Amino acid sequence: MSLAPQESYDAKLEDTGLSKAKKDLVEGMRRALSFDNYKQDRRREEQTTPSPAKLAEEAPLKEKKKSQIEQVSGSAKYYISSWVKNTNSFRNLLNTSKGRDKCAQFIQYCASMYIACMRTSDDPEIYELVKQRKEPSVNRAKKLENNISNGRKIFRLLLWLNEISEIELLINNKKMNKLLRILKIFSGLCSFFYYVADNSVWLAGLGFVSPKIFNYKWKQIKNTFSLWKTILELIISLYNIVLKKRQEKAICAKLTAYASKQVQLDTE
Numbered sequence: 001m002s003l004a005p006q007e008s009y010d011a012k013l014e015d016t017g018l019s020k021a022k023k024d025l026v027e028g029m030r031r032a033l034s035f036d037n038y039k040q041d042r043r044r045e046e047q048t049t050p051s052p053a054k055l056a057e058e059a060p061l062k063e064k065k066k067s068q069i070e071q072v073s074g075s076a077k078y079y080i081s082s083w084v085k086n087t088n089s090f091r092n093l094l095n096t097s098k099g100r101d102k103c104a105q106f107i108q109y110c111a112s113m114y115i116a117c118m119r120t121s122d123d124p125e126i127y128e129l130v131k132q133r134k135e136p137s138v139n140r141a142k143k144l145e146n147n148i149s150n151g152r153k154i155f156r157l158l159l160w161l162n163e164i165s166e167i168e169l170l171i172n173n174k175k176m177n178k179l180l181r182i183l184k185i186f187s188g189l190c191s192f193f194y195y196v197a198d199n200s201v202w203l204a205g206l207g208f209v210s211p212k213i214f215n216y217k218w219k220q221i222k223n224t225f226s227l228w229k230t231i232l233e234l235i236i237s238l239y240n241i242v243l244k245k246r247q248e249k250a251i252c253a254k255l256t257a258y259a260s261k262q263v264q265l266d267t268e
Contacts (some may be wrong), residue, residue, distance in 0.1 A: 101155040104148050111145040114138075151200040160195035163188050177243060183236050190229035197222035 093099035118130050118138050129135040167188040170181055200218040204211040211217060 058262040097155050101152055104152050104155070106147040108145055108152070111148070114141050115145065153198065156195055156198055157202075158199070160192050160199070163192040163195065167192070180236065180239055180243070183232060183239065187229055187232040187236060190225045190232060194222055194225040194229055197225060 021179060070250050094103065115138055118126065118135065120142075121127050121130065123248065133139065167185055170185050170188060171174070176184075197218050200209055200213075201222055203209045204218055213221070
């Protein structure tokens with residue numbers, strides 16, 4: 001059976017044969033040390049615990065800080081929610097491969113326009129720097145254009161499969177205007193051959209297919225079909241405007257005819 005700490009300590013004092021005076025002296029020193037430790041703990045508590053007056057002084061500052069934090073958090077929530085609402089359509093566009101391709105196309109054409117403007121600059125110094133390929137901004141724009149152009153080829157891989165289904169839908173759509181349907185079919189065929197040539201350009205660059213077909217480069221074929229597709233799309237847009245105008249005139253004529261008739265009460 002083990003003794004308590006105090007009892008074991010007293011027992012050790014008795015075993016060593018110390019006198020009662022020495023025992024009292026040791027006990028007094030031990031109590032003094034414990035009292036000093038107690039005072040130090042109390043002093044530390046008083047230093048860490050603020051006084052009521054100090055708490056009263058700090059209360060308005062705490063309230064001010066709290067209100068500022070609430071104001072900042074409220075503003076942050078408002079701007080975040082506004083950002084989410086305003087960019088919802090743009091995020092939906094980026095969620096599709098075609099939308100990403102269009103965004104990349106916009107950046108690529110901006111870089112191309114910048115390069116073309118710098119190459120035809122009226123400043124002789126800038127013109128010479130661009131000609132010698134020593135203009136840093138033009139070199140960066142050229143790298144950006146090339147990288148985006150190569151990346152966009154992934155988005156257009158096997159995209160000609162969609163054009164086949166669209167051409168089939170146009171052929172089976174008998175309700176559409178005949179001329180408009182023919183124009184859209186030809187536009188779809190140009191898109192089909194454009195995407196085939198574009199995929200072939202990429203594969204030719206990798207060395208999987210020949211860079212030429214019928215003594216024509218795939219890039220020339222791609223550019224030709226791209227031009228014809230653009231021309232057909234312009235014609236389709238103009239013809240749509242003509243058809244809408246005709247429909248508008250027909251509706252106005254019907255409204256004019258109804259306006260000249262008198263409204264009679266139903267005899268039934």
